[in-house]
Amino acid sequence: MMNSGPFTAEARHQNKSARTRARLMDAAVQVFARDGFEAASVNEIARMAEVANGTFYVHFKDKDAIAVEVAARIATDITDQIDRAMADIDDGLERFGFATRQFIEFASHQPQWGWVIIRAASFLPQMHRQMETHMCADLERGRRQGQITADIDAFLVDTIMSMVFAALAARLRGDAGPEAGSRVTELVLNMLNIPPQRAHAIAWQTIALKELHLPTRPRQERVSPPAEPVRLGPIQI
Amino acid sequence: MMNSGPFTAEARHQNKSARTRARLMDAAVQVFARDGFEAASVNEIARMAEVANGTFYVHFKDKDAIAVEVAARIATDITDQIDRAMADIDDGLERFGFATRQFIEFASHQPQWGWVIIRAASFLPQMHRQMETHMCADLERGRRQGQITADIDAFLVDTIMSMVFAALAARLRGDAGPEAGSRVTELVLNMLNIPPQRAHAIAWQTIALKELHLPTRPRQERVSPPAEPVRLGPIQI
DNA sequence: GCAATTATTGAGATATCTCCCATTTTTTCG
DNA sequence: CGAAAAAATGGGAGATATCTCAATAATTGC
Numbered sequence: 001m002m003n004s005g006p007f008t009a010e011a012r013h014q015n016k017s018a019r020t021r022a023r024l025m026d027a028a029v030q031v032f033a034r035d036g037f038e039a040a041s042v043n044e045i046a047r048m049a050e051v052a053n054g055t056f057y058v059h060f061k062d063k064d065a066i067a068v069e070v071a072a073r074i075a076t077d078i079t080d081q082i083d084r085a086m087a088d089i090d091d092g093l094e095r096f097g098f099a100t101r102q103f104i105e106f107a108s109h110q111p112q113w114g115w116v117i118i119r120a121a122s123f124l125p126q127m128h129r130q131m132e133t134h135m136c137a138d139l140e141r142g143r144r145q146g147q148i149t150a151d152i153d154a155f156l157v158d159t160i161m162s163m164v165f166a167a168l169a170a171r172l173r174g175d176a177g178p179e180a181g182s183r184v185t186e187l188v189l190n191m192l193n194i195p196p197q198r199a200h201a202i203a204w205q206t207i208a209l210k211e212l213h214l215p216t217r218p219r220q221e222r223v224s225p226p227a228e229p230v231r232l233g234p235i236q237i
Numbered sequence: 238m239m240n241s242g243p244f245t246a247e248a249r250h251q252n253k254s255a256r257t258r259a260r261l262m263d264a265a266v267q268v269f270a271r272d273g274f275e276a277a278s279v280n281e282i283a284r285m286a287e288v289a290n291g292t293f294y295v296h297f298k299d300k301d302a303i304a305v306e307v308a309a310r311i312a313t314d315i316t317d318q319i320d321r322a323m324a325d326i327d328d329g330l331e332r333f334g335f336a337t338r339q340f341i342e343f344a345s346h347q348p349q350w351g352w353v354i355i356r357a358a359s360f361l362p363q364m365h366r367q368m369e370t371h372m373c374a375d376l377e378r379g380r381r382q383g384q385i386t387a388d389i390d391a392f393l394v395d396t397i398m399s400m401v402f403a404a405l406a407a408r409l410r411g412d413a414g415p416e417a418g419s420r421v422t423e424l425v426l427n428m429l430n431i432p433p434q435r436a437h438a439i440a441w442q443t444i445a446l447k448e449l450h451l452p453t454r455p456r457q458e459r460v461s462p463p464a465e466p467v468r469l470g471p472i473q474i
Numbered sequence: 475g476c477a478a479t480t481a482t483t484g485a486g487a488t489a490t491c492t493c494c495c496a497t498t499t500t501t502t503c504g
Numbered sequence: 505c506g507a508a509a510a511a512a513t514g515g516g517a518g519a520t521a522t523c524t525c526a527a528t529a530a531t532t533g534c
Contacts, residue, residue: 480532502509502531
């Protein structure tokens with residue numbers, strides 16, 4: 001019923017409970033991606049994981065619990081790895097561009113994760129916020145470096161997030177190709193009034209897209225500090 | 238159970254069948270807005286409309302059918318009226334700004350409709366496409382008038398739509414005030430490399446926001462032609 | 475006012491879901 | 505190996521959904 005997924009692979013050498021739990025999480029990803037969160041049923045997740053219905057409840061309180069856990073793991077894995085992959089980039093705008101492109105390309109190589117991210121973003125605020133925090137850190141850096149003059153407030157960040165997610169969705173639907181990340185990066189930089197040439201250069205420079213590993217093997221230590229949270233001011237009129 | 242809504246009001250002088258149908262549609266709007274499409278149940282819609290469960294099925298095949306009908310009516314009503322309200326504006330960018338601001342302010346004055354629009358957009362492509370078509374017409378006009386130099390393709394339009402919807406969502410959540418429409422308009426115009434001053438002027442000029450009527454009384458004739466569909470080219474790499 | 479037509483009703487057949495829990499199977503470890 | 509602990513099982517009670525249909529009520533036209 002299922003080609004065992006990344007969580008299962010990670011748990012290969014742990015005890016049985018952990019392995020079953022991992023099976024359930026992989027199954028949940030598949031079902032959430034296929035049916036959406038609301039339409040997904042615990043029965044279907046258990047069936048997909050090839051465990052009995054009751055087993056689910058040994059490991060998770062209910063559907064919400066597994067959704068939160070899956071989404072948190074995915075968000076953490078991706079943001080951590082992107083962070084690590086661009087540890088040596090200093091320029092805030094380049095970091096933004098790299099992260100955006102890496103994120104979209106990665107998520108579209110793992111369409112199930114991609115769909116889960118998109119679907120989860122709308123009703124798991126913690127996941128949304130985590131990604132916002134990371135993005136925000138790079139934008140703030142760009143501002144401190146004098147490249148962005150605009151105020152970076154919640155409305156702006158929210159808008160940029162929606163653009164990145166729209167690009168990812170287009171990529172997942174097949175409406176956009178591998179250029180999606182570059183295109184949306186350039187649009188965002190234009191929006192921030194970065195000089196068009198520079199925006200274009202940043203967005204379209206060839207970069208080494210790392211293959212992200214999912215999930216990170218036995219929880220590695222972070223290489224760079226985890227993106228200092230940025231305090232967003234209230235929206236100004 | 239329900240303060241009869243706009244569809245009911247419109248159908249006041251029609252026959253009983255039409256009135257019941259309208260009650261169901263108003264109820265559906267409430268339930269969809271409150272619970273979301275997936276979680277909404279036919280039972281709940283019938284209860285809200287204060288009709289028997291079986292009555293629903295006399296009028297609609299199933300939940301999807303009423304969703305499609307409701308969304309289509311809302312989209313048509315809003316786009317038609319915005320079109321009418323700006324019949325005398327020629328400038329493409331000003332039309333875009335006006336429509337965006339009017340749309341967001343209207344939908345946030347009718348939060349139920351606003352939420353339905355947002356929720357419907359993600360899985361009723363026809364609704365999404367209708368709004369895209371209207372928006373696209375104004376942008377194309379701006380391009381023909383020499384104000385936009387960028388290519389207006391599907392990716393760009395999709396991105397702009399996502400920005401407008403994000404602004405609407407922020408407004409509905411209460412995270413943004415009445416300035417949301419102006420802010421997102423300005424961001425879009427910046428993104429299109431309109432000179433910042435002009436972008437600011439267009440986005441923040443005082444405009445007379447009309448109170449939109451919902452739904453249009455006995456189906457009025459259109460004043461202006463219905464926004465010629467714009468053929469979108471394939472996305473270029 | 476009365477028959478014909480049209481609309482509504484609500485109980486119920488069927489299905490699916492969630493969640494529990496007594497029982498069985500598997501793993502661990504002295 | 506064999507007993508204790510841990511994990512998994514799957515049947516089933518109880519909710520809640522969808523959709524149907526024979527019966528009932530309201531409306532219409534003569």
